[in-house]
Amino acid sequence: MTQSCLLEHEATTASAETPPKDPFAPGADGIGETETLAPGVYFLKGATRYFREGAVSGPAGAIRSLMCNNGWVDLGDEVLLIDANMPGRADALLAEVRRTTDKPIRYLVNTHHHGDHIYGNRPIHERTGAMIISCTEMVDELRRYETGAFGGPPGRWEQVAKLRPDVAATPIMAPQVTYDRRLVLQGSARTVELLHLTWGHTRGDTAVWLPEERILFTGDLVANGAFNIVRDGEMERWPEFLSLLEGLRPRIVCPGHGGWGDAELLSRQRTFFTALWAQVDSRAKAGADLPHILSRLEELRAALLADPSAALHVIPREADLPVLSLAAQVERVFGQLQSSDSTPPTS
Numbered sequence: 238m239t240q241s242c243l244l245e246h247e248a249t250t251a252s253a254e255t256p257p258k259d260p261f262a263p264g265a266d267g268i269g270e271t272e273t274l275a276p277g278v279y280f281l282k283g284a285t286r287y288f289r290e291g292a293v294s295g296p297a298g299a300i301r302s303l304m305c306n307n308g309w310v311d312l313g314d315e316v317l318l319i320d321a322n323m324p325g326r327a328d329a330l331l332a333e334v335r336r337t338t339d340k341p342i343r344y345l346v347n348t349h350h351h352g353d354h355i356y357g358n359r360p361i362h363e364r365t366g367a368m369i370i371s372c373t374e375m376v377d378e379l380r381r382y383e384t385g386a387f388g389g390p391p392g393r394w395e396q397v398a399k400l401r402p403d404v405a406a407t408p409i410m411a412p413q414v415t416y417d418r419r420l421v422l423q424g425s426a427r428t429v430e431l432l433h434l435t436w437g438h439t440r441g442d443t444a445v446w447l448p449e450e451r452i453l454f455t456g457d458l459v460a461n462g463a464f465n466i467v468r469d470g471e472m473e474r475w476p477e478f479l480s481l482l483e484g485l486r487p488r489i490v491c492p493g494h495g496g497w498g499d500a501e502l503l504s505r506q507r508t509f510f511t512a513l514w515a516q517v518d519s520r521a522k523a524g525a526d527l528p529h530i531l532s533r534l535e536e537l538r539a540a541l542l543a544d545p546s547a548a549l550h551v552i553p554r555e556a557d558l559p560v561l562s563l564a565a566q567v568e569r570v571f572g573q574l575q576s577s578d579s580t581p582p583t584s
C-alpha cells in the first residue's frame with residue numbers, strides 16, 4: 238500500500254462495516270467538546286483514527302472522523318484560529334467558536350500541510366475572511382505533496398477527494414501570508430507567537446505559543462494517545478524541535494491529536510523519537526539492512542516498550558496499519574539514515 242493511503246485504506250474498510258455512532262457526539266471522550274484553557278483560550282479535541290482508541294477499535298467511521306484538534310485564542314479585538322480541519326467540519330467548528338465569542342476570526346494558522354489541518358482553509362476563509370498564515374516551508378511542502386493544486390500531476394488532495402465529497406467540493410486554498418522562523422501577532426489583549434524552529438513532523442511545522450499564559454499548541458509535532466504518522470517526518474530533527482519547545486517551559490501543551498496535557502507530553506514524545514532513531518541507527522551501524530531489521534521488528538518494539546516514557550507512543554502490534562505502524566516508522570528512520578538530504582536550512 239502506498240502512502241496515499243491511510244485514507245484509502247480507511248474508506249475501503251469503513252464501507253464494509255456498519256457505521257458507528259457519531260464520534261463527535263458530546264461526551265464521547267471529550268471529543269467535540271470545547272475546553273477553556275485560560276480566559277479566551279480554547280481547545281477542541283478532534284477524533285481521528287490516529288488515536289489509540291481508534292486504532293484499536295478498528296477503522297469503521299474513520300473517514301467521517303478524520304480530523305485534528307483545534308484551538309482558538311481571543312487576542313482582544315479578534316480571534317486567531319489554529320488549524321482548519323476538514324471542509325465538512327468547517328460549519329461545526331465555526332459554530333463552536335461562535336459559542337465562545339462573537340469577535341471576528343481574523344487569523345487562521347495552519348500548523349502543517351496535512352489535509353486534516355488545511356483542507357478546510359477555503360470554507361473558513363470564505364465564511365470569516367480570516368487571513369491564512371503558515372511558515373514558508375509549509376507552502377514548500379504543499380508544492381511537494383499537493384502537486385495538483387499547483388498545476389502538476391494529481392497529489393494527495395485528489396486521492397482524498399475520491400473518498401470524501403466535502404474535499405472533492407473544496408479545492409485547496411494555500412496560506413496567504415507566510416513567515417520564516419517566528420511571527421509575533423500583537424493583539425490588544427494578548428500576544429501570540431508562531432514558531433517554526435526546525436523540521437519535525439513535516440518540514441513546515443508551526444507551534445503556536447502564548448508566552449503569558451504559557452500555553453503551547455504543537456500541531457502534530459506531538460500526539461497524545463494517538464500514534465505518530467511519520468511519512469513526511471524528519472526523524473532526526475523532530476526531537477530537536479521538541480526540545481526547543483521544552484525550553485519554553487509551557488504549562489499546558491495542546492497536541493495535534495489527543496487530549497491536552499503538561500510539558501511531559503513534549504518530553505515523552507521526544508524520548509520516543511530519540512529512542513526509535515537510536516534503535517534503528519544501532520542496527521544499521523551493525524550492518525543490518527532494512528529487511529533484516531523488519532524481520533526482527535518485535536525485538537525492536539520490545540526495546541522501545543522497555544522505556545516507560547517511550548512506550549506510550551509505541552504502536553501495539555495488533556493495531557498496526559500499513560502506513561501507521563512501527564514498521565513504517567522504522568522504514569522512515571532507516572531511509573533518512575541513508576539520506577544526505579536531512580539538514581534544514583539555517584535561518
Ligand SMILES: [Zn+2]
Pocket residue numbers: 349351438457
Ligand atoms: Zn499531520
